[in-house]
Amino acid sequence: EAGxxxxxxxxxxxxxxxxxxxxxxxxxxxxxxxxxxALGLGLQFLLWYDEGEExxxxxxxxxxxxxxxxxxxxxxxxNALELEDSALYLCxxxxxxxxxxxxxxxxxxxxVL
Amino acid sequence: xxxxxQHNHHVILSEAASLELGCNYSYGGTVNLFWYVQYPxxxxxxxxxxxxxxxxxxxxxxxxxxxxxxxxxxxxRKPSVQWSDTAEYFCAVTSFAGTYKYIFGTGxxxxxxA
Numbered sequence: 001e002a003g004x005x006x007x008x009x010x011x012x013x014x015x016x017x018x019x020x021x022x023x024x025x026x027x028x029x030x031x032x033x034x035x036x037x038a039l040g041l042g043l044q045f046l047l048w049y050d051e052g053e054e055x056x057x058x059x060x061x062x063x064x065x066x067x068x069x070x071x072x073x074x075x076x077x078x079n080a081l082e083l084e085d086s087a088l089y090l091c092x093x094x095x096x097x098x099x100x101x102x103x104x105x106x107x108x109x110x111x112v113l
Numbered sequence: 114x115x116x117x118x119q120h121n122h123h124v125i126l127s128e129a130a131s132l133e134l135g136c137n138y139s140y141g142g143t144v145n146l147f148w149y150v151q152y153p154x155x156x157x158x159x160x161x162x163x164x165x166x167x168x169x170x171x172x173x174x175x176x177x178x179x180x181x182x183x184x185x186x187x188x189x190r191k192p193s194v195q196w197s198d199t200a201e202y203f204c205a206v207t208s209f210a211g212t213y214k215y216i217f218g219t220g221x222x223x224x225x226x227a
Contacts, residue, residue: 042219043203056213104157
């Protein structure tokens with residue numbers, strides 16, 4: 001069974017640009033979650049998609065957005081990049097129902113210069 | 114606001130020492146509790162989980178955790194650590210308050226000395 005995949009592995013942008021990160025869930029999983037892992041801050045919940053709908057979002061500004069496609073893959077968009085957006089962005093997937101175990105991808109390392 | 118606290122940010126132990134990592138959460142309703150582990154160079158993976166029933170939960174690799182509702186705690190334990198347990202450990206809580214939230218603690222870095 002293929003795991004959660006994310007692309008790209010690394011992304012370097014400059015302040016003010018936009019970044020797009022992609023995630024493919026495990027087959028059969030309909031929920032996708034996005035987290036930001038900044039140094040010393042643990043995992044901060046960003047967004048949760050299930051069955052194509054945004055179900056919940058964390059305490060992040062609106063320039064963090066995303067969507068889920070009919071095949072349940074997802075993308076995270078970060079507009080107007082700021083230096084503090086530099087972090088590891090993790091995607092996880094699970095079967096419907098957030099009490100289920102989440103399976104994590106390897107992450108995308110975003111560096112904003 | 115709901116939160117998860119892991120008070121030990123860095124722990125260093127010698128092999129065969131006993132381990133206990135603290136996790137406290139703030140939410141009075143029904144919760145589901147998880148411990149995840151991230152070994153060096155690997156993805157986050159589930160160590161163990163508690164939904165209901167026996168508050169003492171056993172996970173992979175000899176780890177266990179005890180849910181103490183009165184203390185809002187879900188501490189992780191292992192009687193005898195190995196060098197291969199060197200990793201970062203995250204406690205996580207899901208709760209329902211209008212919609213589901215999945216909250217992680219800030220993590221504890223464990224280093225086991227051979």
